[in-house]
Amino acid sequence: MLTIAAIVAIVAVVNSVLPAVGRTSGALTSASSVVEERISSQIQIVHATGQNGNPDATVWAKNIGSAAVDPLSRVDVFFGPTGNFQRIPQGTAGCVTPCWEYTLENGTSIWEQTSTLRISIHSGTNLATGTTYYVKVVTPNGITDSKFFTV
Secondary structure, rough: HHHHHHHHHHHHHHHHHHHHHHHHHHHHHHHHHHHHHHHHHHHEEEEEOOOOOEEEEEEEEEOEEEOOEHHHHEEEEEEEEOOOOOEEEOOOOOOOEEEEEEEEEEOOOOOOOOEEEEEEEEEOOOOOOOOOOOOOOOEOOEEEEEEEEEE
């Protein structure tokens, strides 16, 4: 009798522990994949500029990681004078300000490794000489770079 009770107890423990181990393994694999993507992603704002009296700024950002940034429609851009910046929504040619649009300078439809993204920011407010502006680019997986520049 004692042997049968021990076997039943072992089977019950195995049946309850194995599914939990399988779920944990799946979660660890998924988390590992996300961490690997973040580690292989990196961008750098190479240059940012604007002209006095013009409401537009231009930013060049390079994908210096080993992973492509996709989709570009999920990239966030923040822009404005130091201490007064805001998230600028993405638009298309002729968008209502404030908005930004992009051109891949040496890439295809996705922001591949070593490609440069030229971001045209249409702020709706003329830039002013002597004012320091802030721009921040955020990829869909949370990788960021930012830059201050003075007109």
